[in-house]
Amino acid sequence: MSDGQTVHTAPVRVLVFAASSQVRASLQSLVEEHPALAFLGSAADAETLVDCLAGSVPDVIVTDIEPEASDAIKTLFELGHAPPSLVLLSDDTDSDWLLDVLPADAAAILPRNAMPAEIVMSIEAVAAGLCVLSPDTLARLLAGRRPSRQTASGEPFEALTLREIEVLAMLADGLGNKDIARRLDISDNTVKFHLSSIFGKLGATNRTEAVMLGMRHGFIMV
Structure with a gap:
């Protein structure tokens, strides 16, 4: 100065x-x-x-x-x-x-x-x-930077993380939030945040739709 x-x-x-x-x-x-x-x-x-x-x-x-x-x-x-x-x-x-x-x-x-x-x-x-x-x-x-995928409506969405794929697979197995939290040793709130992120990325409005979209895009297999 x-x-x-x-x-x-x-x-x-x-x-x-x-x-x-x-x-x-x-x-x-x-x-x-x-x-x-x-x-x-x-x-x-x-x-x-x-x-x-x-x-x-x-x-x-x-x-x-x-x-x-x-x-x-x-x-x-x-x-x-x-x-x-x-x-x-x-x-x-x-x-x-x-x-x-x-x-x-x-x-x-x-x-x-x-x-x-x-x-x-x-x-x-x-x-x-x-x-x-x-x-x-x-x-x-x-x-590791992966190209974005497409939602059912054709809009691009961000790829799911490994942990989100784990949560989605457990949804497909019919597990509830508490069971998922217990399996992954995380809190119920953390499971809810993961679900919110999954729904947002896939363009899903509920758990069933999220599983269907996850299967369609190859994230999970049932």
């Missing part, structure tokens, strides 16, 4: 999401030790995470993710609770299920043994709207 004053930017607000208390504590310490970051809180499950997001909205969520936790992350994005910036730590950085939960906006995928400096740099990068991906992960992501 012309008067010689220094411009101070606000710290990046970070929320930690991890099942392990040890991992949460480690990530919290990492965030608190860095002056450019501000620790907002941590959560061990989706319900607690939603509660945390009811207060001050973070700029970035850092999550030590497992395949079963990916459903919670995806649901939060569908609900609009989570910010469009994620730093995902996983032992399976090249797995297909990661591509399923990867948000359309800023995100980073790092191995669990990433150096603290790498995690901090990734937090700052996604907060600035960037993506941090290895060349192999980027190649898999681009290869």
Whole structure:
């Protein structure tokens, strides 16, 4: 600035999401030790995470993710609770299920043994709207982009995710919401969100129509 004053930017607000208390504590310490970051809180499950997001909205969520936790992350994005910036730590950085939960906006995928400096740099990068991906992960992501299909009315629709196909297959088997939730170890509300997404993508108005359209487009076989 012309008067010689220094411009101070606000710290990046970070929320930690991890099942392990040890991992949460480690990530919290990492965030608190860095002056450019501000620790907002941590959560061990989706319900607690939603509660945390009811207060001050973070700029970035850092999550030590497992395949079963990916459903919670995806649901939060569908609900609009989570910010469009994620730093995902996983032992399976090249797995297909990661591509399923990867948000359309800023995100980073790092191995669990990433150096603290790498995690901090990734937090700052996604907060600035960037993506941090290895060349192999980027190649898999681009290869996984599938063309849209068509609804019965001829309108294009977005392809179903692997989890949505699982839910649709259970619908075809006649399972109710509670049974689906029990089979997939997710909440009833998460099942409802998946069903809403499935209906919207297929252009279905009820469960029977969704199954019929799913069969017609080759997502399930009965």
